[in-house]
Amino acid sequence: MASRTHDPAAKSAWTPSARKPPLSSRMMRAIWRGLPEKRYDVGWEPGLEVPAADGSPLVTDHYFPRADTGADFPTLLVRSPYGRGLPWSPQYGMLFAEQGFHVILQSCRGTGGSGGAFDLWRNEAADGRATVAWLREQPWFNGTLGTIGPSYLGYVQWALALDPPPELKAMVVQVGLHDPYALFYADGALRLENALLVGLGMTYQHQGVMPVAKATLRLQRRMRDIVMARPLRGAHASALGEVPWLDDVMTHPDADAPYWDGASLARAAEGLGVPTSLVTGWHDALADQTFEQYARLREAGCDTALLVGPWTHTSAMQQGWPEVFAESLAWLRAHLCGDPSGLRPTRVRVHVGGEGVWRDLDDWPSLASPVAASPSPVTSSFSSPGATSWVPAADGRLDQRAPTAPTDGAGSAPLASLRYDPADPTPSIGGPLLSRTAGARDNSALEGREDVLTFTSPPLAEAVDVVGPVSARLSVSTDTGYADVFSRLCDVDAQGRSTNVCDGLAQVATVGEEPSEVTVAMSSTAYRFPAGHRIRWQISGGAHPRYARNPGTGKSGVDAVDFTAIRITLHDGSALVLPEGSGTV
Numbered sequence: 199m200a201s202r203t204h205d206p207a208a209k210s211a212w213t214p215s216a217r218k219p220p221l222s223s224r225m226m227r228a229i230w231r232g233l234p235e236k237r238y239d240v241g242w243e244p245g246l247e248v249p250a251a252d253g254s255p256l257v258t259d260h261y262f263p264r265a266d267t268g269a270d271f272p273t274l275l276v277r278s279p280y281g282r283g284l285p286w287s288p289q290y291g292m293l294f295a296e297q298g299f300h301v302i303l304q305s306c307r308g309t310g311g312s313g314g315a316f317d318l319w320r321n322e323a324a325d326g327r328a329t330v331a332w333l334r335e336q337p338w339f340n341g342t343l344g345t346i347g348p349s350y351l352g353y354v355q356w357a358l359a360l361d362p363p364p365e366l367k368a369m370v371v372q373v374g375l376h377d378p379y380a381l382f383y384a385d386g387a388l389r390l391e392n393a394l395l396v397g398l399g400m401t402y403q404h405q406g407v408m409p410v411a412k413a414t415l416r417l418q419r420r421m422r423d424i425v426m427a428r429p430l431r432g433a434h435a436s437a438l439g440e441v442p443w444l445d446d447v448m449t450h451p452d453a454d455a456p457y458w459d460g461a462s463l464a465r466a467a468e469g470l471g472v473p474t475s476l477v478t479g480w481h482d483a484l485a486d487q488t489f490e491q492y493a494r495l496r497e498a499g500c501d502t503a504l505l506v507g508p509w510t511h512t513s514a515m516q517q518g519w520p521e522v523f524a525e526s527l528a529w530l531r532a533h534l535c536g537d538p539s540g541l542r543p544t545r546v547r548v549h550v551g552g553e554g555v556w557r558d559l560d561d562w563p564s565l566a567s568p569v570a571a572s573p574s575p576v577t578s579s580f581s582s583p584g585a586t587s588w589v590p591a592a593d594g595r596l597d598q599r600a601p602t603a604p605t606d607g608a609g610s611a612p613l614a615s616l617r618y619d620p621a622d623p624t625p626s627i628g629g630p631l632l633s634r635t636a637g638a639r640d641n642s643a644l645e646g647r648e649d650v651l652t653f654t655s656p657p658l659a660e661a662v663d664v665v666g667p668v669s670a671r672l673s674v675s676t677d678t679g680y681a682d683v684f685s686r687l688c689d690v691d692a693q694g695r696s697t698n699v700c701d702g703l704a705q706v707a708t709v710g711e712e713p714s715e716v717t718v719a720m721s722s723t724a725y726r727f728p729a730g731h732r733i734r735w736q737i738s739g740g741a742h743p744r745y746a747r748n749p750g751t752g753k754s755g756v757d758a759v760d761f762t763a764i765r766i767t768l769h770d771g772s773a774l775v776l777p778e779g780s781g782t783v
Contacts, residue, residue: 210337211337212336212337212338214241214262214264215241215242215243216241217241217242217243217244218240218241218242219240219242219261219287219288219291219292220242220283220287222283222284222287223283223284223287223288223291223292224288224292226284226285226288227288227292227293230288230519231520232520233293233520233523234297234523234524234527236296236297237263237296237297237298238263238264238265238295238296238297238298239263239264239296240261240262240263240264240291240292240295240296241261241262241263241264241295242259242260242261242262242291243259243260243262244259244260245257245258245259246258246259246260248304248328248329248332249328249332250307250312250313250314250321250324250325250328251321251324251325251327251328252314252324254307254312254313254314255312255313256304256305256306256307256312256313256325256328256329257282257304257305257310257311257312258302258303258304258305258329259282259287259291259302259303259304260300260301260302260303261287261291261292261294261295261300261301261303262295262300262301262338263295263296263297263298263299263300270340271298271299271300271338271340272299272300272340272342272343272344272367272530272534272535273299273300273301273302273333273338273339273340273342273343273344274290274294274299274300274301274302274343274344274345274346274530275302275304275326275329275330275333275343275344275345275346275358276290276291276301276302276303276304276345276346276347276351277304277305277306277322277325277326277329277347277351277354278303278304278305278306278309278310278347278350278351278354278404279305279306279309279310279316279350279400279403279404280309280310280350280351280399280400280403280404281305281309281310281403281404281405281406282303282304282305282310283406283407284407285515286303287303289515289519290303290346290347291303293523294346294527294530297527297531298535299344299530299534300338300339302329302333304329305404306321306322306325306354307321307325309400309404310404316400316443317443318378318400318443318447319353319357319378319460319461320460322353322354322357322358323357323358323360323361326354326357326358327358327361327363330343330358330363330365330366333365334365341365342365342367342534343363343365343366343367343534344366344367344368344369344370344530344533344534345358345366345368345369345370346369346370346372346526346530347370347371347372347374348372348373348374348477348514348515349372349373349374349375349484349511350375350400351372351374352371352372352373352374352375352376353374353375353376353378353463355369355371355374356371356374356376356463356466356467357463357466359463359466359467359470359472360463360465360466362470362471362472366472367472367473367533367534368472368473368474368475368529368530368532368533368534369472369473369474369475370474370475370477370526370529370530371474371475371476371477371488371491372477372514372515372522372526373477373478373479373482373484373488373509373511373514373515374476374477374478374484374487374488374491375484375487376462376463376464376466376467376487376490376491377461377462377463377464377487377490378447378458378461378462379453379458379461379462380462380486380487381396381483381484381487382396382447382448383451383453384702384703384704384745385703385704385705386451386452386453386705387451387682387703387704387705387745387746387748387755388448388451388745388746388755388756389744389745390425390430390742390743390744390745390746391425391626391631391632391633391743391744392483392631392632392744393434393444393447393448394417394421394424394425394434394437394438394743395632395633396444396632397434397438397441397444398410398413398414398417398437398438400441400443401413401438401439401441402414402438413437413438416437417437417438419437420436420437421437421743423436424436424437425742425743425746428758428759428761429756429757429758429759430448430746430755430756430757430758431445431448431449431756431757432445448756449754449756449757451754451756464490464491464494467491467494467495467498467500468494468497468498469498470495470498470500471498471500472500473500473501473502473529473532473533474491474495474500474501474502474503475502475503475504475505475525475526475529476488476491476492476495476502476503476504476505477504477505477506477507477514477522477525477526478504478505478506478507478509478514479506479507479508479509479510479511479513479514479518480506480507480508480509480549480551480700480723480724481508481509481510481511481628481629481630481631481636481637481638482509482510482511482514482630483510483511483630483631483632483636484511485506485630485721485722486719486721486722488504488506489562489667489722492504492562496561501533502545503525503529503541503542503545503546504545504546504547504548504562505521505522505525505546505547505548506546506547506548506549506562506724507521507522507549508549508551510630510631510636510637511630511631511632511636512632512634512636513636513637524540525547527540528540528541528542529541542558543558544558544559544560545559545560545561545562546558546559546560546561546562547559548562548724549724550724550725550726551638551689551699551723551724551725551726552689552725552726552727552728552731553726553728557724562666563665563666563667563722563777585775585776585777586598586775586776587599587671587773587774587775587776588653588655588733588735588773588774588775588776589772589773589774590613590614590653590735590768590772590773590774591613591653592613592614594614594652594653594654595653595654595655595656596653596654596655596733596734596735596774597655598655610713610769610770611769611770612675612767612768612769612770613767613768613769613770613772614651614767614768615765615766615767615768616648616649616650616651616737616738616739616765616766617648617649617763617764617765617766618649618681618682618738618739618740618748618750618763618764618766619649619763620747620748620749620750620761620762620763621761621763622649623740623742623747624644624647624649624650624684624738624739624740624741624742625644625741625742626741626742626743626744626745627639627640627641627643627644627698627741628641628698629686629698629701629741629744630701630721631744638697638698638699639697639698640695640696640697641686641688641696641697641698641736642694642695642696644736645688645696645734645736649738649739650736650737650738651736651737651738651768652696652734652735652736652737653734653735653737653774654690654732654733654734654735655732655733655734656732657692657729657730657731657732658727658728658729658730658731658732658733659729660729661726661727661728661729662726662727662733663725663726663727664687664699664723664724664725664726664727664776664777665723665724665725665777666722666723666724666777667719667720667721667722667777668687668699668700668720668721668722668723668774668775668776668777669702669717669718669719669720669775670685670702670717670718670720670735670737670772670773670774670775671715671717671771671772671773671775672685672704672706672715672716672717672718672737672768672772673713673714673715673768673769673770673771673772674706674708674713674714674716674766674767674768674769674772675708675711675712675713675714675766675767675769676706676708676764676765676766676767677764677765678750678751678762678764678765679707679708679709679752680705680706680707680708680748680749680750680751680752680764681705681706681708681739681748681750681764681766682703682704682705682706682739682740682745682748683703683704683705683706683716683718683737683738683739683766684701684702684703684718684737684738684739684740684741684745685701685702685703685704685718685720685735685736685737685774686698686699686700686701686720686735686736686737687699687700687701687720687723687733687734687735687736687774687776688733688734688735688736689725689727689731689732689733689734690731690732690733690734691731692730692731696734696736698736699723699725700720700721700722700723700725701720701721701736701741702718702719702720702721703718703740703741703745704716704717704718704719705748707752713767713769713771715771733776735774737768739764739766747761748764749761749762750762750763750764
């Protein structure tokens with residue numbers, strides 16, 4: 199059996215390649231601002247072949263710092279299904295090699311020229327271990343390894359962490375995935391837009407800039423026809439071609455189906471001892487997965503840090519890159535190079551919406567008042583949070599009151615109703631999407647629709663801080679027996695602009711005219727509602743095409759041909775539950 203440990207004495211001498219990184223990578227690197235000065239020039243060894251677990255060649259590029267003979271540098275492993283060109287080459291290969299790391303940028307099986315067939319999530323653990331075995335034989339590998347990367351590049355890190363090699367000393371998971379089912383489904387409802395965009399990225403991005411650009415334009419032109427197709431199954435082929443794994447994903451809405459066995463890597467964080475830095479944004483499509491990762495790591499006693507910015511899934515790696523890069527570099531230097539000078543004093547840093555400042559917290563959710571985070575010190579602080587209910591009234595008012603236990607007969611009186619029509623589905627506006635329309639948006643036009651209910655507080659007498667997970671407790675009835683319920687928290691300013699803060703969707707089944715109780719998890723936030731603003735609770739029967747339409751019949755939304763309009767009635771006993779600090783209306 200091969201050794202799992204590093205043996206420098208068994209290696210031959212290494213002659214560094216004289217090649218420079220690709221010109222396109224050097225040009226992109228040259229336009230970035232706000233990043234640390236480089237410490238080293240960068241060399242490049244492209245097209246190395248690393249044997250996968252089954253012997254398939256995994257095409258790999260090696261970026262390295264040019265330094266005097268005898269210099270010793272740790273290694274970063276970056277495994278990707280999206281190719282090894284832009285932006286990965288400059289963003290990871292060049293930037294981290296400049297700072298004193300060997301960087302291995304590798305295409306996953308069946309992508310970017312690597313052999314074998316890409317099979318979503320199933321080969322990553324074995325291929326990651328095979329790559330580490332190859333690293334042990336390289337003359338420049340000093341036995342100290344870290345991993346880094348966003349999205350699916352985070353998933354491959356969790357796959358390696360299932361059985362972490364002894365060389366693995368640090369991980370940096372940026373807007374990262376660990377549960378594919380939760381990426382594609384919310385309470386059994388298909389996250390349709392996510393599914394289409396992941397299919398686009400996985401199928402075309404590794405082929406290069408032009409193929410992915412053409413496929414993107416094709417999907418944009420045909421998007422409405424695809425998302426309104428009856429049945430939905432297979433409609434994506436007109437833009438994406440045949441994508442067998444996407445067909446499988448869209449036809450397995452049950453989390454307990456054998457298809458999903460082994461897909462979630464949540465267990466990797468349980469008992470993990472590898473120091474792990476986590477990065478997400480309030481409007482990241484994978485934010486909830488990041489918070490779950492953090493909670494599991496903390497419970498395991500693992501050294502971990504959390505950065506949450508005002509970002510979407512993509513903007514974290516674009517507009518947010520200076521902060522994300524600085525955070526990542528500091529973590530890697532601390533745990534791979536023995537230099538903790540760049541680490542912040544607290545475990546958690548969050549950007550506070552509505553106030554526009556960064557805050558350092560001891561933990562998440564915060565149980566104590568935070569201190570101001572540099573480089574933007576502020577003098578105000580949060581109050582310690584406690585759950586508070588905001589209760590809707592029939593006149594559209596939203597009032598604050600302490601949670602009360604239900605009594606017999608309570609929750610039966612109807613408050614308001616809406617009619618959800620699948621032929622004219624309630625559109626999705628902003629929020630945690632993968633598309634460029636993600637983020638905080640003006641919801642005023644959406645809230646003017648007849649199929650959207652809103653309940654709004656009076657102007658706040660003082661600021662209200664919402665710090666932690668948000669949820670809605672709903673008592674609803676329907677006239678078809680089946681519906682989705684979309685719940686959103688918004689901030690209404692003095693000019694009447696309604697901006698989304700966080701949201702969620704749940705499916706509900708009812709019997710007759712009796713209401714059913716359902717709790718909608720609405721993600722988490724750190725948000726300050728300023729004095730004079732109003733808190734708004736928005737409720738609808740969907741958010742399309744973010745989620746597939748509910749046909750109202752109990753049939754699968756993927757296979758349904760017949761759709762029916764749904765009357766959804768909200769009843770007394772419903773409440774918006776905020777992890778709120780101080781503040782009264």
